Amino acid sequence: MNYTKISFKLTPDSEENREILVAVLSDLAFESFDETEDQVEGFVPGESFNMDEMNEILSPLHFSVETQHEMIPDQNWNEVWEKNYFKPLLIGGRCLVRAPFHTEYEPAEFELVIEPKMAFGTGNHETTTLMAEQILEMDLTGKTILDMGCGTGILGMLASLKGAKSVMAIDIDTWSFESSVENARLNNITNLEAKLGDASLLGSDTFEVIFANIHKNVIINDLPSYEMVLEPGGQLYLSGFYTQDMPEVKKKAESLGLQDKGFHEKNNWVVYSFAKP
Template sequence: MDYLKISIQITPFQEWLRDVLNAQLAEVGFDSFIETQTGFEAFIPSDSYSEESLSTVLETFSDNFSFVVESEFIADQNWNKEWEKNYFKPLVIGGECLIRAPFHTEYPETKYEIIIEPNMAFGTGNHETTATIIESILQNDLKGKTILDMGCGTGILSILASMKGAEQITAIDIDKWSYEGTQENAALNKITNINAKLGDASLLGEEKYDLIFANIHKNVLLNDMPTYYSVLKKRGTLIMSGFYTEDIQDIVVKAEELGLTNAGFMEKNNWVAHTFVKPD
């Protein structure tokens, strides 16, 4: 899949505006973001890009801010080189989990080591949403549990869950890159208990899970939460991320309408990972 990288410089730079723009651009098809000192880089499949949609988002703030926008075409075969050159560095989360690429040669030793082949799939641990769920996984006992990983991206959360002792993991993503990447990364880490599927929440049926991760955009979470509830075991845990602190109320209202119990949240740079529990 070919991508476009849209680099946006904000003047005067405001961190809150960068977060708002990321959220709004996610609603029009952008699926990955990387922060820069004066703005950010946003990535979108080239066949999904609309210059008009981008302009509409930026024009909302044009009275008080100016934007310098540059675009770069990234062919699918070049994505690994792009990450290797600019973005994907060895990363340690929670003091226990190292995430690295096969081409890294210098990195610290940790309790858990995950090797990720970088591609356009979301999830190398650099983004706050992935990092906060990883921290939650590190804090929980997953031994013998069944796991559902919605919006699995590179499969990084599923791989860590397996390393933490999960019995069986179902990993689902609507993106072909993610589906294939999850399979490849599972093999790369010698993980054999991840069942990757290409699709969305409509694939879920009668199976039940002890723990569900859902790292997806807010509107998808709100739409699919009833399905997550239906496949979550009693006393099971649902961890959702992919939204901002200002979205917490909408997420909590929907969850409590379904009968889920609020178990608190983790926040990092205004991104949230919120935990809910299904009662007996």
């Protein structure tokens, strides 16, 4: 999939202003944001993006924002990450995430080998870390798992290592789908089924635990589908959005009869959990 990268230079540039910028842009189609020393970068799937709508959102801000955009063609994200020195990562003190090209690392209770096609899903992003930390604390023995927006498959694979009976991993991005298949093979995980698509793929199969680490707007739109396939007594973990988005997510989830079970936060990103009575 091709991406549009939009770079934002803020004046004055501060952590607070960066947080405000990302918050006001969260309703648009950005899949992820990255921060460098001198700017914020947002990534939008595809090549068409409504710049006029974005500029209308930016115009009332109390600081100035200079933007530039460029097209990023579909590419081998593993090579990109290797060139940028993707380092082994220890999550929750128990799960080591590394790439096949890593040769120096400390062993851990759980180990996942990831071919990092894209940044989202190597464990480096706060939402992936938050979700993985939740999985490490859960007893998933014999559970049926759904991993929506699976990326590299890291969450579904960790759930498998934690004893899950079966894992269905779904992503709309071709690179992510192929990455999940490849990574499951690399980690000798045989009970993970990867699918290319979105929530429309959900049908008669039901799940005891659902993880959805996707953009807030997608989550809100797909919550009825998640509720439909979540078994009574099941758990739903949502991430990919900010603390300020929680009321909107909570309102939609509770309108479907789901019960708020609390949240965990890291650098303003959250994982929000719900249960089906």
